[in-house]
Amino acid sequence: MKQDLPNVFKNEIDKIEVPEHKLNSAIKNGMEKGKKQKKRPSKNKKFLYLTAAALLFFSLLFGSAFIFSPIGTVASKIPYLGSIFETKGISAIIMDELEEKGYSLNSVSDSYIPKKEIEVNVMGSNDYYNSVKNDIKEDVQQILEAKGYDSYSISITKFKESVEPKLTTKQQKEKSVITEEISHKLKQSNYKFNTVDVDPMSKEIFINLKGSITYYNGNKDEVKKVAEEALNKTNYDGYGIQATHSTPIVIKKVEDIGSKITSVIGEGLLSKKKYKVTEISYTEEPLTFNIKTSVNSSDPSAKTLSQSIEKEVNQLMELKNVSSKLEGKSYKVIIYSKDDKKIN
Missing domain, CATH: 3.30.300 (GMP Synthetase; Chain A, domain 3)
Known part of the structure; x- marks a missing residue:
């Protein structure tokens, strides 16, 4: 009979016999370390109060794996992906942890293209951002390490109010002409794309491609060439062209x-x-x-x-x-x- 993850863990832990002298020793060591840490001021007060208990549990569960043979059996009965299924996504976990610590945040996101990265966007003044960014990065690193996630880089950014500059009539026409010409050329060439975004202010053109990452990697260079050819026909120049791609994880319906x-x-x-x-x-x-x-x-x-x-x-x-x-x-x-x- 299959069991839910929490029940498997609890049932197996309940079967483990812990020698009393080792339990007492672990408690004593944990309490001594907890007392020492309480003397040092820290913003993570909650963490300090939990240190002794955490040291006891993890030293018994993992540090003593060779002493208590049932431990290996317990670990093997907790599938890695199954433990993720039981919890929230990593971005939500990080957001909750950081907000609980009182940080003022706009968002937390995880991305895999062009690199695997966790980005934390911080609200507030420049002084506030500069005072907390290093602490936030350390906290995120601890969360990732606790999850065993080792492929992410961490980016702490400051929230900027979006002020959309108004385009002049000339710029609006320029944007319209370029967008229409490039879109038409890409459709003629049978490339799959979501949008063509033209910014006359920064002189940038972004073409967001549809499909898998394989399709993106195989076509991004040719798409840029086609866009450059189309741009040349408009008599507008000085633009940089970038082919972009959305997340590689396909999620169609939340309830699916x-x-x-x-x-x-x-x-x-x-x-x-x-x-x-x-x-x-x-x-x-x-x-x-x-x-x-x-x-x-x-x-x-x-x-x-x-x-x-x-x-x-x-x-x-x-x-x-x-x-x-x-x-x-x-x-x-x-x-x-x-x-x-x-x-x-």
Whole structure:
């Protein structure tokens, strides 16, 4: 019988016998360290009060894994992706933790293109921003380390009020002509794109491409060339052209179990360097999870890596609260190499 994650953990922990002399020693050491830390002022008062208890728990659970053999069994029964399914996304977790500490924030976001990054956007004056940015970065780093996420860089930015400059009549015409000409040329060339955004003030053109990251990487250079050719026909010059792409995780409907599972797989595998995952997507009929990695198909480690990834996904799908929502629906997991070859 399948059990929910919290019950598996609790039931296994309850079975562990802890020698009394080691328990007393851990308590004493934790309390002594807690007393020492209380003497030092810190903004993380709540953390200090929890230190002794936390040291006791984690020293018994992880530090004593070789002494208490059931510990390894407990850890193996908690699937990595399953633990993510039970919680909020990493951005929401970071936002809640930082707001609880009293920081004034505009937003927290995680992105995977062009690099894996957590961005925290801070409200307030320049003095406030400068006084908290380093502390916020440290706090975010601690959260990521606690989750075992090692692929993110951290960016702390200051919120800026959006003041949309008014375009002159001449600039409005320039924008309209360029947008129409480039859009027309891209459609003629059968490129898939969402928008063409022209900014006469900064002399920048942004073309947001549709499709997967593979499509983006394969077409971005040609799209820029086509846009440059179209721009030359307008008699307007001096513009920089950039091809952009949205997040690689495809989420179609919030209530759809496929999108929920995809977001969990995406966060879990993209957030750890060891999985070497660069893109996650899914199709509904039949339910298929497409996972792309950064290894070449000729790499000797490709097969082992694909087996590790597939095992994580299968363990997630076997959890009671996941399988019940699938209602017997079958699924496939396809793992691709950097050179777009199936490796599982």
